[in-house]
Amino acid sequence: MKIPKMLWVVAALLFLATAINYTDRNALSIVSPALRREFGMSEQDYSYVVTGFLLAYAIMYAVSGYVVDRLG
Known part of the structure; x- marks a missing residue:
């Protein structure tokens, strides 16, 4: 059975979205020294920023999961 081209496009877009998602979450640890220096934060202050983000x-x-379940 041949897989339609549109399914490959959807799979590629989902892969791209997932890759961006993981990159975004990891960026916080990479930019930590620069952000702390720029805004004069202690490690504890920065931990509040990361906690708020997470x-x-x-x-x-959870909200997006509920919306996807409702919309199908």
Whole structure:
């Protein structure tokens, strides 16, 4: 059975979105020294920023899952 071209396009877009997602989350640890220096943050202050990001990420993960379930 031949796989339609549109399914390959969708698979490629999903792969790209996933790659960007992981890159985004890892960027916080890479830019940590520059952000802390720029804004004069201690390690504890920066941990609050990361915690806020991850909390928002987790909430939106649940919300988007609910929306996808409702829309199909």
